[in-house]
Amino acid sequence: MSYNNRLGNSAAIGFCAMLAAGQTVLAQGSDEQGTKRVRVIEEVMVSAQKREEVSQDVPISMSVLTDDFMKDQGVTDIADALLFTPNFSLNEEPRGSTPQCRGFTVDSGNPAFEPPCGIAIDGVAFTRTLYFSAGLMDLQRLEVLRGPQGTTFGKNTTAGVVSVVTKDPTDEFTVDFDSQYSPDPERERYELGVGGPIIADFLNFRVAGLYEDRQGYVENTTAEVDPTAPPHGGGRDRQSYRVKLDFVDVFGTQLKLSYEKADFSFVGSTAESVKDEDSQEVAYYREYDPNADFKEGNYKNSVAGPNGGDNSSEKIQLDWTWSLAGWDTTLVAAAGDLTGDAEVVVFASPVDYGRAISKEDSEFTSFEIRTLSPAFSGFFGIEELFGADLGSSEFLVGAFYQNQKNDIYGHLNFDLAQVAALVAGGAGVPIPPAAVDLVIANSGDTSEDSVTAEFFQDVDTQALFASARWFIDEEWKIELAARYSEEEKDGRWKTSYAQPSILFDSRGDRGFTAERSRSESNIQPKISVGYSPTEDLNFFAHWTRGYKGGGFNALQVFGNPEEPSEFREGTGSLQFGAEYTDEWGIDAKMYLLDRAMQLNLSLYHMEAKEFQVLVAVLGKSPAASLPLIGSNLTGVGNTLSTYTEVRNAAEATAQGGELDLTWLANDWLTVIGAVGYNDTELVSYENGTCSPERRESGEQDPETGYCDLSGEPFPSSSKWNTTLSLQANYQLGNWWSALEGLEGLAGATVEYKSEYFGAPDLGKETLQESFYRYRAHIGLGNPSQGWSFRVTGLNLTDEVVFSKKTFDGTERIVYSEPGRTYYAQFTWNY
Numbered sequence: 001m002s003y004n005n006r007l008g009n010s011a012a013i014g015f016c017a018m019l020a021a022g023q024t025v026l027a028q029g030s031d032e033q034g035t036k037r038v039r040v041i042e043e044v045m046v047s048a049q050k051r052e053e054v055s056q057d058v059p060i061s062m063s064v065l066t067d068d069f070m071k072d073q074g075v076t077d078i079a080d081a082l083l084f085t086p087n088f089s090l091n092e093e094p095r096g097s098t099p100q101c102r103g104f105t106v107d108s109g110n111p112a113f114e115p116p117c118g119i120a121i122d123g124v125a126f127t128r129t130l131y132f133s134a135g136l137m138d139l140q141r142l143e144v145l146r147g148p149q150g151t152t153f154g155k156n157t158t159a160g161v162v163s164v165v166t167k168d169p170t171d172e173f174t175v176d177f178d179s180q181y182s183p184d185p186e187r188e189r190y191e192l193g194v195g196g197p198i199i200a201d202f203l204n205f206r207v208a209g210l211y212e213d214r215q216g217y218v219e220n221t222t223a224e225v226d227p228t229a230p231p232h233g234g235g236r237d238r239q240s241y242r243v244k245l246d247f248v249d250v251f252g253t254q255l256k257l258s259y260e261k262a263d264f265s266f267v268g269s270t271a272e273s274v275k276d277e278d279s280q281e282v283a284y285y286r287e288y289d290p291n292a293d294f295k296e297g298n299y300k301n302s303v304a305g306p307n308g309g310d311n312s313s314e315k316i317q318l319d320w321t322w323s324l325a326g327w328d329t330t331l332v333a334a335a336g337d338l339t340g341d342a343e344v345v346v347f348a349s350p351v352d353y354g355r356a357i358s359k360e361d362s363e364f365t366s367f368e369i370r371t372l373s374p375a376f377s378g379f380f381g382i383e384e385l386f387g388a389d390l391g392s393s394e395f396l397v398g399a400f401y402q403n404q405k406n407d408i409y410g411h412l413n414f415d416l417a418q419v420a421a422l423v424a425g426g427a428g429v430p431i432p433p434a435a436v437d438l439v440i441a442n443s444g445d446t447s448e449d450s451v452t453a454e455f456f457q458d459v460d461t462q463a464l465f466a467s468a469r470w471f472i473d474e475e476w477k478i479e480l481a482a483r484y485s486e487e488e489k490d491g492r493w494k495t496s497y498a499q500p501s502i503l504f505d506s507r508g509d510r511g512f513t514a515e516r517s518r519s520e521s522n523i524q525p526k527i528s529v530g531y532s533p534t535e536d537l538n539f540f541a542h543w544t545r546g547y548k549g550g551g552f553n554a555l556q557v558f559g560n561p562e563e564p565s566e567f568r569e570g571t572g573s574l575q576f577g578a579e580y581t582d583e584w585g586i587d588a589k590m591y592l593l594d595r596a597m598q599l600n601l602s603l604y605h606m607e608a609k610e611f612q613v614l615v616a617v618l619g620k621s622p623a624a625s626l627p628l629i630g631s632n633l634t635g636v637g638n639t640l641s642t643y644t645e646v647r648n649a650a651e652a653t654a655q656g657g658e659l660d661l662t663w664l665a666n667d668w669l670t671v672i673g674a675v676g677y678n679d680t681e682l683v684s685y686e687n688g689t690c691s692p693e694r695r696e697s698g699e700q701d702p703e704t705g706y707c708d709l710s711g712e713p714f715p716s717s718s719k720w721n722t723t724l725s726l727q728a729n730y731q732l733g734n735w736w737s738a739l740e741g742l743e744g745l746a747g748a749t750v751e752y753k754s755e756y757f758g759a760p761d762l763g764k765e766t767l768q769e770s771f772y773r774y775r776a777h778i779g780l781g782n783p784s785q786g787w788s789f790r791v792t793g794l795n796l797t798d799e800v801v802f803s804k805k806t807f808d809g810t811e812r813i814v815y816s817e818p819g820r821t822y823y824a825q826f827t828w829n830y
Contacts, residue, residue, distance in 0.1 A: 086676030138208035148546025158546030233268030309342030326374030370398030650684030691763025758805030
């Protein structure tokens with residue numbers, strides 16, 4: 001047994017013993033003293049199912065993070081928040097974020113490939129992953145829902161949803177201020193929310209703003225010789241603001257209007273290229289950057305040119321609610337726009353071989369109207385059946401419409417002289433940098449080769465949804481829900497090449513255009529049965545089906561994949577089909593120890609049919625005049641002679657369990673735990689990308705060029721993910737009366753994650769081993785005055801963790817997560 005396993009088992013045993021001891025002590029205290037505890041866990045109202053209800057009554061696996069908890073933990077974005085939830089995470093990358101829930105995720109290689117994990121902001125659902133990257137601001141709570149959520153949030157939520165609920169205006173004047181600062185790496189963050197009445201009993205307001213500037217954590221040595229390269233990678237800048245108006249009584253109705261705008265940028269690459277220090281290639285690179293670094297996981301890279309992206313989003317929303325004879329109707333209308341603009345160098349090296357430029361402009365307009373019935377006596381008015389009381393019932397019904405327009409642009413440009421030098425170097429004929437510079441200076445416009453790919457998409461979605469609840473008696477209830485959707489999706493492609501094109505089009509074609517249309521309809525049903533023997537114990541069993549719409553393979557570099565080409569082995573497709581996911585689950589939600597403990601446990605089994613996966617399509621040599629020599633080109637051959645497209649694998653499964661725990665151990669100590677176990681399997685996946693070791697072992701199919709990955713786990717998916725946090729808030733006046741009113745703050749968190757593969761080919765060189773990470777904080781506050789100050793340390797042992805790893809047989813590219821970081825935080829609430 002390894003040391004990490006022994007440590008993990010010891011921690012688990014110790015944790016269970018602590019819980020058992022706590023139960024005994026608290027039980028004795030209650031019996032002998034005959035008094036209730038001072039602190040109890042308060043109920044949290046959520047809107048996970050389009051209605052306000054207590055979180056413990058919702059028959060799904062979910063975690064709820066309140067604004068107070070997130071401030072105590074220094075949470076400022078979704079990636080930080082998901083650390084405290086089981087089986088849900090967010091991998092941040094230079095050009096965006098990749099959500100993952102229960103192992104299901106999406107690859108950024110296809111910008112039209114929508115994720116199975118959705119995000120909703122104030123009830124409006126979004127499908128673009130860039131929305132996960134905007135900073136959290138003026139938050140009321142975060143609802144993390146696991147499993148298919150199609151009946152309430154629609155398509156493309158087959159594995160889960162992050163529902164962001166922001167603070168509404170109130171009839172009392174309030175101020176919320178939060179700030180963070182760190183000198184190394186530099187980190188500044190300021191958040192302010194102000195609200196209150198404008199006209200008493202008629203109009204309230206809320207205004208919030210955010211400014212954040214965070215320096216990257218990966219040092220870029222090439223910035224010293226390339227003025228276009230940022231000195232650090234992994235940085236980000238975010239600015240946003242939101243305005244809300246709440247007309248509390250307009251002829252007996254309530255009308256809320258909101259507008260928000262966010263700008264967020266990613267600065268610098270976190271990619272670290274790992275190479276043989278004694279290789280000819282490294283010597284060549286150091287002619288350009290004498291300090292070029294190719295070691296693994298030392299938070300240092302050597303990357304030429306700009307690497308980052310600027311993004312902006314805005315949204316306007318109307319929420320109008322009225323009641324008539326007990327029927328509550330809500331209209332939600334929203335419109336918005338998301339733009340993204342990124343530029344990166346094509347290879348992680350000190351030499352600028354070329355640039356990849358991407359742009360996106362996505363617009364949406366959506367409307368939803370829903371009505372919640374009053375409580376009916378009996379089964380929708382039938383009070384008795386054969387003399388038996390039929391309890392009570394209610395239902396919710398609604399309609400939804402959304403239009404999305406996506407304009408996606410990609411441009412790939414190569415410097416032919418630099419590529420030729422790299423090809424020659426791979427063949428053993430080094431070309432000195434001075435000779436390359438001379439060729440570039442005298443070649444004019446012919447020194448570059450490029451391809452431009454554009455994709456336009458128009459999507460119309462309309463749906464009807466309904467749910468009905470029957471409370472048979474005080475203990476049993478049944479819920480049925482369904483959503484019927486129809487979708488029309490049109491796509492247009494336009495690809496053009498430089499003339500003449502050596503790398504992309506040796507035949508001299510001008511490019512290609514294509515148009516495709518898709519029409520889909522589906523029903524997403526759900527049924528759950530609940531049993532509540534007491535008001536503190538809730539048990540549920542449910543089955544639900546999720547739907548992930550089919551779509552288009554957006555950017556095509558080598559022409560129409562449905563036609564034979566000299567660039568690819570066989571043909572592909574401009575389209576891919578829909579994916580369906582069934583989930584069976586059992587949930588237990590409990591208050592224990594006189595409501596000093598909240599324990600939620602979920603067990604699930606998920607099956608995905610026609611599973612959507614991103615496949616690397618193998619290609620041929622782009623041009624006879626520039627023979628590529630495969631892996632000796634350190635990735636150039638792969639980049640120029642392959643491309644990726646989404647396809648439907650046959651079947652995949654995920655099964656496991658999730659546990660959420662909050663325990664008020666005494667009047668000053670809180671224990672918070674999150675445990676996730678997720679066992680994934682690609683049940684049938686014959687056309688998987690081959691890793692180098694699979695190719696060497698002869699597993700590669702000689703006809704298709706692919707490997708059979710059936711039976712393997714999902715990439716980037718760990719079996720175990722666990723977080724345990726201890727939070728202490730101690731009244732210092734109990735220790736010394738002169739400190740009356742002051743509160744000592746301290747906390748510690750340990751995170752454990754088991755091993756996972758960092759690339760879709762599941763190669764052993766991409767394996768991230770299991771790890772522990774630790775964070776802690778200490779500070780001082782005065783609850784009556786509303787302020788607190790604390791110092792927080794993240795990743796205290798400076799554990800090197802890779803969110804992504806690739807290996808093509810000669811070179812590894814690793815993407816690390818941040819190392820040890822300290823920052824100070826000050827908050828004030830009025």
